[in-house]
Amino acid sequence: MSLPSVSVILPNFNHAHYLPQALKAILDQSVKPKEIIVIDDGSTDNSVDVISGFAKDNPSIKLTVNEKNLGVIPSSFIGFQQATGDYMLWSGADDYLLPDFFEKSLNLLAKHPQAGLCFSLSRRIDEKGNYLDTVPEPPYLSRSPCYMPPQRMVKIMTTKDNWCIMPTTVLFNSRLTEESQALTVAAGIYVDMFALTLLALNYGVCFIPEELGVFRLTSESSSAKAREEPKALLEYVTPMWTLMETTYADKFPPEFRKKLKRRHLYEYGAMATQKINRSWDEFLDHLQFSLDAPSIIDRLFCLGVRLLGKIQFLMAKGYLFLRLRCITGGIMIRIFNRYKINRRKEDG
Numbered sequence: 001m002s003l004p005s006v007s008v009i010l011p012n013f014n015h016a017h018y019l020p021q022a023l024k025a026i027l028d029q030s031v032k033p034k035e036i037i038v039i040d041d042g043s044t045d046n047s048v049d050v051i052s053g054f055a056k057d058n059p060s061i062k063l064t065v066n067e068k069n070l071g072v073i074p075s076s077f078i079g080f081q082q083a084t085g086d087y088m089l090w091s092g093a094d095d096y097l098l099p100d101f102f103e104k105s106l107n108l109l110a111k112h113p114q115a116g117l118c119f120s121l122s123r124r125i126d127e128k129g130n131y132l133d134t135v136p137e138p139p140y141l142s143r144s145p146c147y148m149p150p151q152r153m154v155k156i157m158t159t160k161d162n163w164c165i166m167p168t169t170v171l172f173n174s175r176l177t178e179e180s181q182a183l184t185v186a187a188g189i190y191v192d193m194f195a196l197t198l199l200a201l202n203y204g205v206c207f208i209p210e211e212l213g214v215f216r217l218t219s220e221s222s223s224a225k226a227r228e229e230p231k232a233l234l235e236y237v238t239p240m241w242t243l244m245e246t247t248y249a250d251k252f253p254p255e256f257r258k259k260l261k262r263r264h265l266y267e268y269g270a271m272a273t274q275k276i277n278r279s280w281d282e283f284l285d286h287l288q289f290s291l292d293a294p295s296i297i298d299r300l301f302c303l304g305v306r307l308l309g310k311i312q313f314l315m316a317k318g319y320l321f322l323r324l325r326c327i328t329g330g331i332m333i334r335i336f337n338r339y340k341i342n343r344r345k346e347d348g
Contacts (some may be wrong), residue, residue: 003106004113005034006171007085011075012051013041015093018216019050025096027058031103033089036061037079042069047093073191080183087118087171090192094216095168098123101212104145105171108206112147116176116199118206122166123214132217136164140209149204157201158255161263161325165200167192169213176203180251188239197260198251230271237264266324270317277313284309 008026012019026036038051038061048065055061064078076090087109091097105118121140124132139162141148148156157163172195177183180198187194199205241261244252284306291298 001107001110003031003103003110004086005084006087006089006102006106007083007174008033008036008089008091009076009079009083010036010038010091010093011041011072011079012038012043012047012093013069013072013075014043014045014047016043016045016047016050018094018096019047020054022091022093022096023051023054023061025098026091027054028099029097029102030100031106033060033102034085035083037082038063039075039079040065041072041075042066073185073189077183077185083174086174088174088177089171090167092168092215094218094221096214097169098212098214101169104208104210104212105169105206108145108147108208109171109173112204112206113173114203115147115206116173116203117165117196118171118208119165119196120169120208120210120212122168123211124166125214125216127216127218129216134211135166135215136162138162141207143209145206145208145210147204147206150200150202153200153204154253154256157197158253158259163200165193165196165205166213166215167196168215170196172196173199173203184243186239186247187243189236190240194240194243198248201253201256202251228271228275230268230275233264233268233271262324266320269320269324273313273316273320277309280309280313281306 010022010026015022023036026033036058040048040051040063042065048063051061051063055063062082064082066075066078080088087106101120105120109115109118122135124135126132141156141163153163170192172182176199177195180202182195182198183191184194185191241257241264244257244260284302288294288298288302291302294302
């Protein structure tokens, strides 16, 4: 069976130390991409030299160098305009693929060309390469590789919480992406999430319940900021909300838009309460230190205040969950799995 072709779009800015791993992982795949379009966004390190070195022995690598730093979104759109493959992988210079990603994904897509995209599990690591978690968490949408039509995806994405799709392992259907205008700069920094959500709801997805890509969570990344700063999260998701409710309203069912917004607002509130909780702990540490040679009464006072702070934090986060989310069997399974993982980390 003849497999579809793939264009890899890889924007880079000052990731020379990660590039060899990213490029080698792509080039070592059992099925090769048609082209690897690398856009260097005005790097000040030796990124261009690293990319050029790989390109000498691999003509599939096409390098574009921006004269000045434009940002990851404009650089990526330069790559999209050059892409000629049946499918597109929007990769990160600090991420990398695991063996057989293209082979397994394209074999499934060849059987289901109507799918808007194909995705699999993504392993997440920190800057040093330490394992953090795997996304999405179990229970998975399926126990075996499959195609899920749009009707099923609409139901899943409006009633369940385990449909998280990491762009690291997403192959976008180029024709359907262009026809639906899924990739639009108006979506802002989360344009990848906007596009893959639109494609999933309107064309269905192929899914492989296996780790086939690795996402590196760095402190400078936009995703890291969105996980730590409530205001950053709102800034990133608001353009998506606006498009879903206006220009692309026919692509996103009202019940999905409502659920997604509530989910983002819960994340916003949870981060805000967590931030206050950390600040409160820091304040109490300073308070206890300022009490020179604290007495038993001083320590009991600080302990009592700390406990009250914890109770307030748990009450606020619990209320947010009950108000904006719903308790389901899937959520309870994920909470239990996270508990087991944290216990293993503590024991190990």
